[in-house]
Amino acid sequence: MDSLKATLSFLSAATRVALSGSWRYRAWLVVCALACLPGMWAYWGQLQHGLVVTGMSDQVSWGAYIANFTYLVGVAAAAVMLVIPSYVFHNEHTKSVVLLAEALAVAACMMAMLFVFVDLGHPERGWHLIPMLGRLNWPTSLMAWDVIVLSGYLLFNLVVPFVLLRRRWRGDESPMPWLGAAIGVGIVWAIALHTVTAFLFSANAARPFWHTALLGPRFLTSAFASGPALLLLAFRVVKDVGGFPVPRQVFRFLAVVVAVALQVNLVMLGAELFTEFYAPTEHGASASYLFLGHEGHARLVPWIYTAAGMQLAAMVLLIAPAWNDRLRNILLACALCVVGVWIEKGLGLIVPGFIPTPIGEVLEYVPTWTETVLSFSIWAFGVLVFTLLAKPAIAIQLGTLRSPSAPVPAPPADGETP
Amino acid sequence: MNVPRRLRLLVPQLSAVAIVAGAVAFAFKVTSPTSQVEAEREAASPAVVARKPLPFTVQARLPQLEEHGTFPCKECHDESLPTDPKERAMPEDHGDIDLKHGGGRFWCLTCHDADNRDVLRGLKGQPIAFDEQFLLCGQCHFRRQRDFLFGAHGKRIGSWQGERVLAPCTSCHDAHDPSIKPRKPYRADRLREGLRTERRTHAPLIETPSQGSPDEQR
Amino acid sequence: MSSGDGPRVSRRGVLKVLGAACGTAAATACAPGYSEWLQRFFQEHYQRMTPEEVKDALARMEREYQQQLGVEVRVKDSKPIPGVRFGYALNISKCKGYRECVRACIEENNLSRDPELAYIRVLEMDNGTLDLERSDHYYEHETVPQPGKFYLPVSCMQCDNAPCVKACPVKATWAEPDGVVVVDYDWCIGCRACQAACPYGARHFNWGTPTLPPKGIQTDTHVLGNRPRPRGVVEKCTFCLHRTREGRLPACHEACPTGARVFGNLLDPASEIRWVLEHKTVFRLKEGLKTEPKFWYYSD
Structure with missing residues (x-):
């Protein structure tokens, strides 16, 4: 009962911190919340008329929603890139920001779930996915796997930081023997999350473009490029706006991760392109649609070259010794990487898998306004969630938010190397 | 927190191994063939193949001919109209008939009985009823007849089980001009509303003289 | 079950x-x-x-x-007939591309007219190739068959090892004992994982609210088959199980003007379909995917 009371007072304190701040901060919250409204309106329209208001069709049956879902699952999984150095190798620099990474993972998970939810034809039947009550087709259906790993990962990223923050809030410094095991599970879970999402696509033998063993590894590398890049950008904002001392080493570390992942991703892309184009079997039709256009249908061609160019530029900026020691270049590289991977993994992976259809029809996909507005609003919602989670987390990390009953704060041990 | 460092180093590797092992086991589980397929394969062994034609009845043709007003033939071809056995062009009374069957090798009495117009006449002079026309056609088209008897040609009517009722040859083929004629197809699928109509066009593999391709516009 | x-x-x-x-x-x-x-x-x-x-x-x-x-x-619940597994064969040298099967299927199965769905796609193929990517799905000619073309109707193959059944996260689609893959329209959540999994484009989603002509509604319906569907669920060919489970032939078979279609019980060694499979040179579409379709093509 006592701990429940403590938890409640912790939650209310955190909520108070999350919702209060400078007028700029509050304006930011209002802007984010307002940005969610057009999406609600768009979704209301979609509920009224059905998915017919999207650009999807029987030919291209997944579109912008699933593309964003795939990308965001990668972002969520990428938090593990800070969890491993923090908890396995006890790097003090990354440890000071790992909770922010997990806040980003929570926001990404929620966005991913929302994107799947708005893609459903019958969202009110979501309870059919609950084991026992519904009829979850586990372990056969990869979609069922994805439901499990996604909700499990969300739970993990909510519970572990919650416990850690609550302890810090109360000034509890006692050892946590269970943490190692929990982190181990979390690391496996993060990698499983993205691998399962890749398998959701590569399991479809009907779609040769996805049906490749390289898809899982490619998902991981592109996630480990775009996720840390997004984290780096977020840290920059947190440092400048939130006044949180993100150690310089964290930026360096993340930049190295992005640079390495980008290179591996580009090597894998090259390997796939070689196989598809050296011996152009019917399995290469989607790739040739994507990169060359298929008999006059070439809507995605400029996009994929933009994506490839952005990733290449980001990689060069990050590995060229003349450029890569300036923070501005690193930030630019990260922005390029985030957008480049978003195009490649969204438009460039999901949509061409459906073109041509298994029976040889070519119908191009263009997202409608409904999809665009709704996707934008879900992203705004994610930003809002991240802000609301990061604000109290920062306050607790900095020691400005503490339980009244907490012992006198010890001198802060981490994150003092700005 | 107090796990030995070496063990901690192993965590990422172990997780990767666990995922791969899990994936392999899962792939085996979901791809194992169902027992029903196996059972079906066994049941399909050629040892139990039926060699004899299945019993069948051909849907009666005469009622249709009667309705059409061309049967009984004897109403005109009676004693007052003696048979002229000389081969000649189609008489005016049967002007609607354009005999293309056989490419000029046949004329009326090749198939119609000279003495009894209400029946057909086989190669050996045997009478064949209009309702059993497949016996006549099968004299030349014996491969088709075999397919017809076993079900690979022609059309079963009504039910896939129980009594086998087949459509007669002439319900689809005009006996005097048997090839199926080109005609207008039912319209193409409309694409889902809200999408613009996009059509596939491509060069044909084998160039054939086309009679103007009307499929450019829709 | x-x-x-x-x-x-x-x-x-x-x-x-x-x-x-x-x-x-x-x-x-x-x-x-x-x-x-x-x-x-x-x-x-x-x-x-x-x-x-x-x-x-x-x-x-x-x-x-x-x-x-x-x-x-009337919504029926007729059960599979014991000892029956349905199979379908189609003679591609007889198919002339009239699309009569398409029309009959739309009417018999209460398929939405707007937006329009069709379970059967007749592909116009170039002679000399079976490359589906060269096919024309939307041919409109004054007359068919066109010279230099042949016609390949494609619909659900009722695969024994159906990828769509494996993909469904809520078991809303399954293979009945007579081999027909059905959908519980009241259980489907509309995620379309099955559509992505199907190698034959045989599964169709109700993107909008299905509309039916008031006078053209087939009132003899089956709960897992042709009853009017709600919006937002996936549907597919069921070999007309509301007819075939009562011994009748599927609507596309009945409508085919050239007798190109052969339907029957694969477990009956004396059936026509078995004779075709054992005496004709047959092929199945995309057999390399090992989905074990129960729809065969043959030619004279």
Whole structure:
């Protein structure tokens, strides 16, 4: 009962911190919340008329929603890139920001779930996915796997930081023997999350473009490029706006991760392109649609070259010794990487898998306004969630938010190397 | 927190191994063939193949001919109209008939009985009823007849089980001009509303003289 | 027809309690039609319903169709015939591309006219190749067959090893004992994983609200087959199980003007379909994917 009371007072304190701040901060919250409204309106329209208001069709049956879902699952999984150095190798620099990474993972998970939810034809039947009550087709259906790993990962990223923050809030410094095991599970879970999402696509033998063993590894590398890049950008904002001392080493570390992942991703892309184009079997039709256009249908061609160019530029900026020691270049590289991977993994992976259809029809996909507005609003919602989670987390990390009953704060041990 | 460092180093590797092992086991589980397929394969062994034609009845043709007003033939071809056995062009009374069957090798009495117009006449002079026309056609088209008897040609009517009722040859083929004629197809699928109509066009593999391709516009 | 057994009682209990609680709430709210809506919301998976529950559900569907469509629609629940597994063969040298099967299928199966769905796609193929990417799905000619072309109708192959069944996250689609892959339209959540998995483009989604011509509604319907569908669910060819489970032939077979189609029981060694499979050179589409289709093509 006592701990429940403590938890409640912790939650209310955190909520108070999350919702209060400078007028700029509050304006930011209002802007984010307002940005969610057009999406609600768009979704209301979609509920009224059905998915017919999207650009999807029987030919291209997944579109912008699933593309964003795939990308965001990668972002969520990428938090593990800070969890491993923090908890396995006890790097003090990354440890000071790992909770922010997990806040980003929570926001990404929620966005991913929302994107799947708005893609459903019958969202009110979501309870059919609950084991026992519904009829979850586990372990056969990869979609069922994805439901499990996604909700499990969300739970993990909510519970572990919650416990850690609550302890810090109360000034509890006692050892946590269970943490190692929990982190181990979390690391496996993060990698499983993205691998399962890749398998959701590569399991479809009907779609040769996805049906490749390289898809899982490619998902991981592109996630480990775009996720840390997004984290780096977020840290920059947190440092400048939130006044949180993100150690310089964290930026360096993340930049190295992005640079390495980008290179591996580009090597894998090259390997796939070689196989598809050296011996152009019917399995290469989607790739040739994507990169060359298929008999006059070439809507995605400029996009994929933009994506490839952005990733290449980001990689060069990050590995060229003349450029890569300036923070501005690193930030630019990260922005390029985030957008480049978003195009490649969204438009460039999901949509061409459906073109041509298994029976040889070519119908191009263009997202409608409904999809665009709704996707934008879900992203705004994610930003809002991240802000609301990061604000109290920062306050607790900095020691400005503490339980009244907490012992006198010890001198802060981490994150003092700005 | 107090796990030995070496063990901690192993965590990422172990997780990767666990995922791969899990994936392999899962792939085996979901791809194992169902027992029903196996059972079906066994049941399909050629040892139990039926060699004899299945019993069948051909849907009666005469009622249709009667309705059409061309049967009984004897109403005109009676004693007052003696048979002229000389081969000649189609008489005016049967002007609607354009005999293309056989490419000029046949004329009326090749198939119609000279003495009894209400029946057909086989190669050996045997009478064949209009309702059993497949016996006549099968004299030349014996491969088709075999397919017809076993079900690979022609059309079963009504039910896939129980009594086998087949459509007669002439319900689809005009006996005097048997090839199926080109005609207008039912319209193409409309694409889902809200999408613009996009059509596939491509060069044909084998160039054939086309009679103007009307499929450019829709 | 395997169904949940262990947790059955508790799950059913939970549903009952939920339903009762909501029902009470509805009664207090005095909203007419609300309890029907709740019944529909909490309707069980078809395979887990007791015979009485199925009966109630069918009666409710019939009432709803009467209200929505103004037509008396009969919803049947005919079971698979023991010892029967359906198979279909199609003679591509006989198919002339008239699309009569498409028309008959749309009418018989209550397929939405706007937006329009069709279970059968007739592909116009170039002579000399079986490359589906060169096919024309939307040919419109004054007459067919066109010179230099042949025609390949494609619909659901009722695969024995169906990828769509594996993909469904809620078991809303499954293979019946007679080999027909069916969808529980009241259980499907509309995620379209099955559409991505199908190698034949045989599964169709109701993107908008299906519309039917009031006078052209087929009123003899099956709960897993041709009954009018709701929006937002996936549907597919069922080999006309509302007809074939009563011994009749599928609508596309009946409509085919050239007798190109052969339908029957694969387990009956004396059936026509078995004779075709054993004496004709047959092929199946995309056999390399090992989905074991039960739809064969042959030629004279």
